[in-house]
Structure formats: structure tokens, C-alpha cells
Amino acid sequence: MSTSEARGRVRAFVTVSLDGYVTGPDDHAGQGLGVGGERLHHWVMGGPWTYDSPREPGAGMTDEDRAYFDEMLAGTGAALCGRGMYDSAGAWGGRNPFQAPLVVLTHRTADQPDPSAGFLMVDGFDAALAAARRTAGDGAVVIGGGAD
Template identity: 55%
Template sequence: MGKVIAAITTSVDGFITGPEDGPDYGLGKGGERLHYWVMGGPWTYDGGHHFAMNGPDKDFYDELEAGMGAGIVGRGMYDAAGAWGGTNPFAGPLFVLTHRLQDQPAAASGFTFVSGLDEALVQATGVAGGKDVSIGGGADVIRQALAAGRVDELVLSTAPVILGSGKRLFDGFDHDVDLEIVKTVSSTLATHVRYAVKR
């Protein structure tokens, strides 16, 4: 049986986006710096972008992705990413939490819209084939899953930047959760920590 792994990138001060995130600005103003590690270095929305990880960042990501059978994200992340150009770029099917189910894209896209976290976890686990289910954000989805006790492992990639404003990962989260460090990987662009959620 696979694990449920919640993974996201934050700034040093705990933001997962800069201000004004959304379809127009993706990760928000200045937020693209959070994902320098994903893109292999500096990038901009205007200049086009693609995954170009290398070195320790790529090794970390490849190990994580190799165990994934399905993923879950929120509608905000889906929209901010421009639906990844209309095709799921991740390993396994991707379930999108949304109240707007009528927007469901074609099955060939690799996206399935669902209305609740429990339903998403049931469907994702069912198609994951015994592999892990990734919860990739946004922050609200990860907070919901942690609060419900559904996360086995929390993976935080911390970019060396202080954003000062935006959306915080743990804004409003009031649960007491013990974590155990499983693995740490660092590069010049991020420090990745895998934490087991202690029960």
C-alpha cells in the first residue's frame, strides 16, 4: 500500500506564492523564484519556461516521482499553472479539487475533477496501483489533508528567498503535528526535507 505524500515549495518565511498569484501571475509577483529549482535556474513567465531540473534537485524529484501512482491538487493550483497547457505533466492521473465540475476537460488530458478531498483520495488511491498518492497543493488542500490525518509524509522544498507576503502554507492551521526527518537534500536553489508524519 502506498503512502499519501503532501509536497510543496515554500519561501524561508513560509509563503507558497508571492502576492497576486493566479492565472495572470502564476506563483504571484516574485513567486517564480520559489521554483528556480524546478526550472533549473532563473525563469520568467514572459520568457517561457519548462522543467529543467538538474543535480541534487533532479535526483530528489526523480526519487519522489518514481513512487507516485496518482496526484491531487486544488483548482487554484490547476488554474494558476494554466492547466499545464491542457495535459497532465505528472506521473499518474491528476485529480483536481473543485466546485466547478462542469469544467471537466477531456479524459485524455489526464485530469479528473472531483468535489471533495475524501473522494479525491479514494479515487487516487484506487488508480495508484499500490504506489504513492501525491498531494501537490495548494496550501488549503495540504492543510485539509493534514488536519484530517490523511498525510503520511510531508515534503517541503524551501527556496532561499524571503517573499514577505503572498499565501502562507500554514495560515490558520491550528493542529499540533509531530514530524520526523526522513531525508534532506540541498542544492544552491532549494533545501528539500522529507518528513514522516508521526501518528
């Protein structure tokens, strides 16, 4: 990897339950985070939410959660997630909801939405990480999801 690709830090970003789960049972495209999986993310979403209701990351967070969340994402220039997270989230309604460009690791790059949606489809982990680093510039790359 060239020096220009290795500028900022790479951070893992995923919520895990105390017993090691990142989703509820039966998680797949169309089922979101699985049965009851949204509970793991109440701290980010400010309480109960579903994929069928309007939601805004950070809305209703406690002051402590907001301070932690803001510190964790400070300096983020791009994010990277897998196709499973992208599909399970319903492509976030077709628009990247995050404050940084989102690189999606996928073998199905022909599904690339219009660039104005804020997503970049890239095949292969090394290529996706390099694209996220280029996009991030001197900022950090946050890797979300991807647990199995």
C-alpha cells in the same frame, strides 16, 4: 475507507520559502504563482522561468536537485491538487505535464476536460483522495499545492 483505497503512501509536495510562503504576492488565475513566485521553483525548473515561456519540469536541474526530485517522486501513481493550483498554472496549457494522472479537487466538475488531457475533476476532498488512491493503485499519491 476500504483496504483497496489505502494502498500506497500519501505525500505532501510543495516548495516553501524560509519565511513560510508558497507563492509571491498577488497569486491568482492569470497571475500564476504571483509576482516573483516562480523563484521558489527554480530548483524544479532548473532556473528562471515564467508562465509566458516554454518550460519543462526538471529541465536544467542540478545533479543534486535531480536526485532529490527523482527520489521524492519514485513510485508515484497519481497526484492531487486543488483548483487554485490548476487555475494558477493555466491548466498547464490543457495537458497534464506530470508523469502521473492528476486529480483536481474542485466544486466545478462540469469543467472536466477530455480524459486524454490527464486530469480528473472531483468534488470533495475525501472523494478526490479516494479517486487519486484508486488511480495510483499500489503507487503513492502526491498532494501538490494547497497551502494558504
